[in-house]
Amino acid sequence: MSLKLTRTPRTAVLGLCLALLAGLLSGCTGDSGKETIRFTFSKREAIGFMTKLVADYNASQDSTEVILDTSGVDVVSASFVRGNPPDIALANYNMETARFVQRGALSDLSGTQAATRVRKDLQPLMDQYGSYPDRTSALPYSVMASSVIYNKEIFAAHGIEVPETWSELLAACDALKAAGVTPFYATWKDDWTVAQGWFDYSVGGQLDTLDFFDKLAEAGTDVGPDSPASFQKDFEQPVEKMLKLAGTYVNKDAASRGYGDGNLAFSQGKAAMYLQGPWAFSEIAKTAPDLQLGTFPLPMTENPEDLRVRVNVDLAAWIPEESKHKEAARAFLEYLYQPEIIEAYNKSQLGFTPTTDADAAPDPRIEGMVEYYDKGSVYQGPSVLVPRTIPIMNYTQALVLGADPAATFRTLDADWARLAFRQ
Amino acid sequence: MSTTTATRRGQGRPESRSRRRVEPIFYFFLLPSLVLFTLAITVPGLVGIFFSFTDSIGIGDWEFAGLTNYIAIFSDPAILQSYLFTFGFSIVTVLVVNVIAFLLAVGLTSQIRMKTALRTIFVIPMVVSGIIIAYVFNFLFSNSLPSAGAAAGISWLETSLLANPDLAWIAIVVVTAWQAVPGALLIYIAGLVSIPGDVYEAAEIDGASKFQQLLKITAPLVAGYVVINIILGFKGFLNAYDIIVGLTNGGPGTSTRSIAMTVIAGFNGGDYAYQMANATIFFVVAVLISLLQLSLTRGRNTL
Numbered sequence: 001m002s003l004k005l006t007r008t009p010r011t012a013v014l015g016l017c018l019a020l021l022a023g024l025l026s027g028c029t030g031d032s033g034k035e036t037i038r039f040t041f042s043k044r045e046a047i048g049f050m051t052k053l054v055a056d057y058n059a060s061q062d063s064t065e066v067i068l069d070t071s072g073v074d075v076v077s078a079s080f081v082r083g084n085p086p087d088i089a090l091a092n093y094n095m096e097t098a099r100f101v102q103r104g105a106l107s108d109l110s111g112t113q114a115a116t117r118v119r120k121d122l123q124p125l126m127d128q129y130g131s132y133p134d135r136t137s138a139l140p141y142s143v144m145a146s147s148v149i150y151n152k153e154i155f156a157a158h159g160i161e162v163p164e165t166w167s168e169l170l171a172a173c174d175a176l177k178a179a180g181v182t183p184f185y186a187t188w189k190d191d192w193t194v195a196q197g198w199f200d201y202s203v204g205g206q207l208d209t210l211d212f213f214d215k216l217a218e219a220g221t222d223v224g225p226d227s228p229a230s231f232q233k234d235f236e237q238p239v240e241k242m243l244k245l246a247g248t249y250v251n252k253d254a255a256s257r258g259y260g261d262g263n264l265a266f267s268q269g270k271a272a273m274y275l276q277g278p279w280a281f282s283e284i285a286k287t288a289p290d291l292q293l294g295t296f297p298l299p300m301t302e303n304p305e306d307l308r309v310r311v312n313v314d315l316a317a318w319i320p321e322e323s324k325h326k327e328a329a330r331a332f333l334e335y336l337y338q339p340e341i342i343e344a345y346n347k348s349q350l351g352f353t354p355t356t357d358a359d360a361a362p363d364p365r366i367e368g369m370v371e372y373y374d375k376g377s378v379y380q381g382p383s384v385l386v387p388r389t390i391p392i393m394n395y396t397q398a399l400v401l402g403a404d405p406a407a408t409f410r411t412l413d414a415d416w417a418r419l420a421f422r423q
Numbered sequence: 424m425s426t427t428t429a430t431r432r433g434q435g436r437p438e439s440r441s442r443r444r445v446e447p448i449f450y451f452f453l454l455p456s457l458v459l460f461t462l463a464i465t466v467p468g469l470v471g472i473f474f475s476f477t478d479s480i481g482i483g484d485w486e487f488a489g490l491t492n493y494i495a496i497f498s499d500p501a502i503l504q505s506y507l508f509t510f511g512f513s514i515v516t517v518l519v520v521n522v523i524a525f526l527l528a529v530g531l532t533s534q535i536r537m538k539t540a541l542r543t544i545f546v547i548p549m550v551v552s553g554i555i556i557a558y559v560f561n562f563l564f565s566n567s568l569p570s571a572g573a574a575a576g577i578s579w580l581e582t583s584l585l586a587n588p589d590l591a592w593i594a595i596v597v598v599t600a601w602q603a604v605p606g607a608l609l610i611y612i613a614g615l616v617s618i619p620g621d622v623y624e625a626a627e628i629d630g631a632s633k634f635q636q637l638l639k640i641t642a643p644l645v646a647g648y649v650v651i652n653i654i655l656g657f658k659g660f661l662n663a664y665d666i667i668v669g670l671t672n673g674g675p676g677t678s679t680r681s682i683a684m685t686v687i688a689g690f691n692g693g694d695y696a697y698q699m700a701n702a703t704i705f706f707v708v709a710v711l712i713s714l715l716q717l718s719l720t721r722g723r724n725t726l
Contacts, residue, residue: 073691074691077481077690077691077692077693078690078691080481080482081481081482081690081695095693096692096693099480099482099693100482100483102483103480103482103483103484104483104484105482105483188586188675189565189583189585189586191672191674252581253569253581253582253583255582255583255586255587255675256564256565256566256569256582256583256585256586257565258565387692387693388688388691388692388693389688389689389692389693389694389697391501391673391677391680391688394673394674394676394677394680395676395677397674397675397676398588398674398675398676398677398678401586401588401675401676402588403588403676411500411501414500415499415501418495418498418499421491421495422478422488422491422492422495422697423478
């Protein structure tokens with residue numbers, strides 16, 4: 001090829017690169033010259049609250065412009081892979097975030113004011129997902145306890161007391177059913193509602209999940225019928241009880257109902273109990289603000305001492321190592337942890353504030369769980385302790401829709417062993 | 424290629440000089456696509472294949488893992504199931520789409536009233552985004568059909584098709600076909616219009632019935648278009664993703680997880696290297712299928 005030929009494409013490539021570069025650069029600074037930080041938050045029940053909070057913060061100072069990004073968990077994970085993570089996030093703390101922690105993708109927050117005010121006794125909840133040496137990779141922002149939500153008006157109308165044992169629960173369900181009331185409203189179309197409610201409450205109420213997963217991790221590639229702990233041995237009993245409830249006491253159209261349908265139906269009094277976390281309260285309140293609701297731990301054994309509630313770090317704050325605006329992000333973090341803000345947030349979402357200076361004045365709707373939370377009768381749900389690459393939510397959905405439990409748990413054991421083999 | 428150059432070179436100067444003087448503008452046309460294709464497809468593809476031999480989760484530190492991922496894949500029933508599902512789904516859908524599209528095209532090229540208006544209506548599904556179609560149909564399957572079933576007293580209609588692990592794939596075929604028919608339809612219409620009218624006239628004179636004309640004239644003369652539609656359709660359906668996500672999200676249980684969904688789940692769920700190995704295998708399978716299709720169709724039915 002002659003020189004003339006190469007020059008034309010070279011100019012074209014140069015022009016292309018310049019155009020790309022211009023696009024990249026303009027992304028860094030806002031039009032007003034403020035430093036722009038991207039704040040990821042995708043808890044849909046609280047987006048209204050956060051939108052207002054971000055607007056207030058942007059109005060309160062001139063140096064930083066916070067942009068609220070609500071595009072969701074999957075997008076955030078992908079952004080890490082692409083090397084373009086958000087500058088700060090408040091996100092559900094689970095196995096998903098744990099990966100970022102374990103591989104050192106999150107920056108150290110131990111020097112912040114906020115870190116000194118976080119309750120130390122909550123650390124086990126965070127550490128359960130692993131840690132990175134000499135770093136405080138994430139700070140808890142909102143702890144949620146979840147258990148059975150029940151309609152106090154329906155319970156009172158039929159003279160039913162809150163059950164404390166498995167047989168009392170069955171008796172209550174039978175009484176409701178006899179009176180023509182659907183005992184549980186189930187929303188099996190959304191697999192996560194099966195996993196976090198039906199599956200976690202049933203298994204967590206009967207099994208020491210922490211101990212189980214420790215043993216499972218130890219067994220690694222050997223997980224199977226002969227290992228000290230395995231899904232097929234330890235989960236079959238608890239799940240049998242779950243299937244008893246799921247097969248007898250739910251709405252007829254459970255398989256085609258989703259989370260949104262469930263909130264609406266429950267607010268209309270179409271069932272007495274609902275296996276959802278406190279995040280559902282604000283959704284239910286949209287259509288029935290005055291409905292009398294309460295909570296109680298799902299009794300799965302005959303011993304009231306076994307009653308426990310499921311807890312999780314619903315939101316944790318973290319700042320990625322790769323963020324180019326760490327200082328601005330940390331300033332916003334301190335703002336988020338100001339007592340009046342973090343408490344207002346948790347009050348609005350019925351969560352527990354994880355700071356030492358928080359005053360505990362629980363909403364009547366979550367009063368039923370405070371006792372258990374305070375004395376530490378809590379567990380983390382098994383569904384959140386399984387790595388996300390194993391489709392545990394799909395499996396639990398298959399279970400309530402009629403899949404064979406023994407076969408499902410054999411698959412789960414094999415998945416676990418295979419994951420241990422390659423990681 | 425080399426033989427032609429050799430013969431041409433032997434034919435003296437003027438010829439070879441004119442060959443060398445290709446208009447530079449042609450290279451200029453090729454260049455942007457070549458650069459973009461390399462940067463956006465080839466390079467990431469090679470990077471992905473490289474990472475399939477590591478234990479990377481997409482971020483942070485990683486180590487070489489040799490063939491570990493590939494060994495694990497071949498013993499993974501979930502991956503095997505996703506391949507079975509995807510291929511079964513693609514074959515059924517390609518048949519459904521082509522039969523419907525062909526019959527519609529025959530109807531829409533014959534002498535009927537409001538031909539243009541009808542063609543427009545049938546093409547509309549093509550311009551709507553897949554995920555939107557999926558959510559609309561999701562609502563129809565989960566709410567409208569069951570209530571209609573309840574009202575009419577048809578008990579099997581009362582539970583959603585999407586909630587049945589054995590039948591949910593049918594819903595996916597229906598919705599995918601609904602979206603894919605217009606594309607195939609347009610190609611068939613083009614094919615049918617290109618058949619000269621005089622062959623039909625001749626057939627008419629010879630006393631062939633309309634049905635015989637369809638079988639003996641129309642069908643053979645659009646055979647090339649059938650091949651095109653089947654190849655394009657099959658290739659597209661193997662990558663099924665958006666409609667499944669909107670309809671069942673792989674459920675109920677794991678009954679409708681396509682290959683693309685398992686690959687993306689690895690991207691999102693910390694299994695990057697493993698699913699890159701899966702994607703590499705999928706790539707090899709796709710190349711094999713393309714070669715098979717090429718060899719089957721070479722020579723015949725070329726357009």
